Amino acid sequence: MDRPTDVASAAAPAVDPYDADRPLRLGCACGRHRSAAEHAADRTDLAAGAADAVTSLRARSEEPDFVARSNAFVEAALVKALFPHDALRRGFIKAVGRRTAQAAIASVLPVASLQAMAQEAGKPGTLEKKNLKIGFIPITCATPLIMAHPLGFYSKQGLEVEVVKTAGWALIRDKMLNKEYDATHFLSPMPLAISLGLGSTATPMRVATIQNTNGQAITLHVKHKDKRDARLWKGFKFAVPFEYSMHNFLLRYYVAEAGLNPDTDIQIRVVPPPEMVANLRAGNIDGFLGPDPFNQRAVFEEVGFIHVLTKELWNGHPCCAFGTSAEFIRTNPNTFAALYRAVLNAAAMAREARNRELIAKVISPQAYLNQPETVVAQVLTGKFADGLGNVQTVPDRADFDPMPWPSMAVWMLTQLQRWGYIKGGVDYKQIAEQVFLLTDAKKHMQSLGITPPAGAYPKFTIMGKVFDPEKAAAYADSFAIRRAA
Amino acid sequence: MSSFARSERFRAGLLSTLLLLLILGIWHLATTGGAAKAPVPAQNLTPEQIEYLKLMGKDPGAAAGGAAAPAVTSKSGFPTLAQMGEVIARHASSPFYDNGPNDKGLGLQLAHSLGRVGLGYLLAAAVAIPLGFLIGMSPLVYRALDPFIQVLKPISPLAWMPLALYTIKDSSISGVFVIFICSIWPMLINTAFGVASVRREWLNVARTLEVTPLRRAFQVILPAAAPTILTGMRISMGIAWLVIVAAEMLVGGTGIGYFVWNEWNNLSLPNVIVAILVIGVVGMALDMIFARFQRAVTYVD
Numbered sequence: 211m212d213r214p215t216d217v218a219s220a221a222a223p224a225v226d227p228y229d230a231d232r233p234l235r236l237g238c239a240c241g242r243h244r245s246a247a248e249h250a251a252d253r254t255d256l257a258a259g260a261a262d263a264v265t266s267l268r269a270r271s272e273e274p275d276f277v278a279r280s281n282a283f284v285e286a287a288l289v290k291a292l293f294p295h296d297a298l299r300r301g302f303i304k305a306v307g308r309r310t311a312q313a314a315i316a317s318v319l320p321v322a323s324l325q326a327m328a329q330e331a332g333k334p335g336t337l338e339k340k341n342l343k344i345g346f347i348p349i350t351c352a353t354p355l356i357m358a359h360p361l362g363f364y365s366k367q368g369l370e371v372e373v374v375k376t377a378g379w380a381l382i383r384d385k386m387l388n389k390e391y392d393a394t395h396f397l398s399p400m401p402l403a404i405s406l407g408l409g410s411t412a413t414p415m416r417v418a419t420i421q422n423t424n425g426q427a428i429t430l431h432v433k434h435k436d437k438r439d440a441r442l443w444k445g446f447k448f449a450v451p452f453e454y455s456m457h458n459f460l461l462r463y464y465v466a467e468a469g470l471n472p473d474t475d476i477q478i479r480v481v482p483p484p485e486m487v488a489n490l491r492a493g494n495i496d497g498f499l500g501p502d503p504f505n506q507r508a509v510f511e512e513v514g515f516i517h518v519l520t521k522e523l524w525n526g527h528p529c530c531a532f533g534t535s536a537e538f539i540r541t542n543p544n545t546f547a548a549l550y551r552a553v554l555n556a557a558a559m560a561r562e563a564r565n566r567e568l569i570a571k572v573i574s575p576q577a578y579l580n581q582p583e584t585v586v587a588q589v590l591t592g593k594f595a596d597g598l599g600n601v602q603t604v605p606d607r608a609d610f611d612p613m614p615w616p617s618m619a620v621w622m623l624t625q626l627q628r629w630g631y632i633k634g635g636v637d638y639k640q641i642a643e644q645v646f647l648l649t650d651a652k653k654h655m656q657s658l659g660i661t662p663p664a665g666a667y668p669k670f671t672i673m674g675k676v677f678d679p680e681k682a683a684a685y686a687d688s689f690a691i692r693r694a695a
Numbered sequence: 696m697s698s699f700a701r702s703e704r705f706r707a708g709l710l711s712t713l714l715l716l717l718i719l720g721i722w723h724l725a726t727t728g729g730a731a732k733a734p735v736p737a738q739n740l741t742p743e744q745i746e747y748l749k750l751m752g753k754d755p756g757a758a759a760g761g762a763a764a765p766a767v768t769s770k771s772g773f774p775t776l777a778q779m780g781e782v783i784a785r786h787a788s789s790p791f792y793d794n795g796p797n798d799k800g801l802g803l804q805l806a807h808s809l810g811r812v813g814l815g816y817l818l819a820a821a822v823a824i825p826l827g828f829l830i831g832m833s834p835l836v837y838r839a840l841d842p843f844i845q846v847l848k849p850i851s852p853l854a855w856m857p858l859a860l861y862t863i864k865d866s867s868i869s870g871v872f873v874i875f876i877c878s879i880w881p882m883l884i885n886t887a888f889g890v891a892s893v894r895r896e897w898l899n900v901a902r903t904l905e906v907t908p909l910r911r912a913f914q915v916i917l918p919a920a921a922p923t924i925l926t927g928m929r930i931s932m933g934i935a936w937l938v939i940v941a942a943e944m945l946v947g948g949t950g951i952g953y954f955v956w957n958e959w960n961n962l963s964l965p966n967v968i969v970a971i972l973v974i975g976v977v978g979m980a981l982d983m984i985f986a987r988f989q990r991a992v993t994y995v996d
Contacts, residue, residue, distance in 0.1 A: 348960060375797040377947035377956060381866075388864040484960035510752055511962065577798035580961045588750060595750035601743055 263571035351530035354556035367548040378482035393534035403454035414536035425608035430497035440468035449481035449498035515597025617679035624686035630693035815874025827886025885927025889920030
């Protein structure tokens with residue numbers, strides 16, 4: 211896989227979704243080199259401190275081909291979601307040719323309007339509210355939202371944003387309901403749960419973008435090094451960040467696949483992510499399925515080891531989302547669009563492998579994640595120590611893919627029903643489409659005179675079983691282990 | 696007489712200092728004893744192993760040197776006195792820096808906490824002392840309100856917090872409310888007790904002199920009950936200071952409690968210990984202020 215050297219293709223974006231010959235990710239962990247040795251020889255910017263990292267990243271975001279790359283990123287994300295199996299994508303493109311493929315896909319997906327939305331310069335006079343407070347939990351899932359602050363993406367849109375660190379998910383929920391926060395970092399199922407009135411007063415919340423995909427892991431205490439088979443986990447105590455979280459659903463799914471009933475055979479506790487490592491150390495829990503950087507921190511503190519990355523369970527699963535209340539969107543539409551653009555741009559930058567080490571430098575200080583830089587760097591670059599003596603390289607250990615696919619929402623709804631959080635009939639599609647705002651894109655498309663797409667429900671494969679969003683009710687009923695009604 | 700007092704104070708001070716030195720000595724021994732395990736010389740490590748060690752924050756080069764090198768990053772083992780000194784010096788040198796909402800200097804965090812405590816405490820005093828007077832002067836009201844006071848008194852601030860957040864819907868007002876509801880009880884009870892135990896003789900004299908009720912309250916009862924009232928206020932201040940730290944850990948934002956929680960997330964024990972020491976010292980200072988007031992109103996019976 212040679213890096214192109216001629217001028218024309220040197221300006222090409224690093225991800226080319228219409229290239230039938232390459233997978234959508236490249237060689238070394240940063241993506242620019244043919245091998246890890248070349249990569250190591252090229253680490254020029256990294257001796258600099260956090261302030262220099264900010265300057266470098268800002269400079270990169272203002273490069274003219276960042277715009278091109280940003281557009282390419284949006285397009286690549288859409289195509290990847292449409293073809294979750296890379297072999298299918300390559301087969302399709304080989305069969306019909308690049309141009310035809312581009313045209314066919316553009317007719318189905320809102321590519322152009324989303325790209326335009328991502329790049330539209332903010333017209334300052336039209337912003338309804340400039341001073342915003344955005345909440346976040348100090349985990350790497352919130353990277354796009356956090357990094358937009360020091361890198362000036364918010365101020366470029368004319369917004370004065372304060373990103374406020376919050377003590378836990380329950381407080382995020384409360385402060386959104388109180389309107390103390392204008393928008394916030396959510397766990398993807400939370401807007402669904404809050405809109406449905408599970409665990410709080412029913413208030414319509416909306417997901418603007420998914421902030422990250424993958425980026426979690428099951429971490430166990432070091433004393434369980436010989437108990438890596440899930441069937442041996444009877445009686446274990448696990449922690450998850452919140453009841454309505456992908457972590458809870460994935461843990462339950464994983465344990466159920468091993469034949470254990472998560473309600474009776476193991477104990478699942480809610481622990482705020484920052485306290486998970488401390489609880490593991492104190493022996494209160496045997497393991498946790500939690501967000502990074504706490505898995506890596508547990509390894510760093512030598513109290514835990516990484517058992518499995520959630521990428522292995524469902525590659526590309528959504529984790530955290532960036533969302534706000536429906537009322538905020540209704541009363542401040544231009545502000546919301548500006549926020550959306552800022553976070554999309556940040557996600558585009560975070561997606562690029564070559565930026566990840568600098569981003570780790572920028573978000574590790576006390577004001578943001580407050581973790582040692584090497585821990586965050588290991589999470590973002592995907593080259594990490596796993597606690598068992600091995601150095602693993604998994605470049606898409608954490609990925610940033612902003613498309614809020616309604617089929618993801620449908621899967622979450624099926625799991626909410628499987629474990630008894632929702633009782634009775636659920637109109638999956640209607641709720642999913644209401645909450646997961648691909649409709650925002652649809653609205654923009656309608657204003658541009660394009661008919662909105664019907665195809666927004668790609669299928670996913672979770673632990674080997676295919677999930678078809680068209681047959682959600684059957685899927686929800688198809689599990690042997692579930693909560694008795 | 697004064698030379699005896701001086702010598703006792705001197706001896707007490709000496710004993711305190713010796714105790715402090717003993718504690719510091721034990722700390723020093725406990726954290727620097729147990730030297731590093733025999734380090735594996737670097738030549739015996741494969742490149743993968745060296746990389747692994749580097750990713751785990753250990754420096755394989757130091758192991759080769761053989762000497763017990765200080766930790767590359769202090770990894771949440773209990774900190775040594777040297778590390779503590781360094782951290783204290785860093786905080787003392789710039790206590791008022793402000794890097795945005797999530798990263799403020801220790802001095803600023805303290806100021807936020809003291810502000811909240813001050814507000815909650817003043818509100819509590821404004822309610823407790825008049826109510827205490829009323830309860831103390833009327834045995835009927837005392838009996839009637841007693842069950843409510845006894846039930847509400849033992850409720851922990853952390854139990855009040857969710858209720859406050861849910862109904863008040865604003866986290867800083869909830870914090871102030873929680874301080875109010877927890878620090879009101881000692882003041883209330885002590886005021887009631889102080890007022891009820893004013894000497895009968897003095898009240899009789901006041902009746903003989905036909906003193907109006909208001910004048911009686913301010914010029915007879917208040918000075919008589921003042922020491923007890925101030926004891927109550929002193930206890931309440933201690934409780935308020937305790938509560939604010941817990942409340943801020945739950946709610947976050949700003950304050951010394953939030954600082955402790957933020958540093959705990961990073962498993963940064965030296966910073967947590969510094970914060971604990973600061974909390975203790977400030978609590979002591981607040982108590983000393985009230986002790987001074989108390990001395991001003993004490994009388995020999």
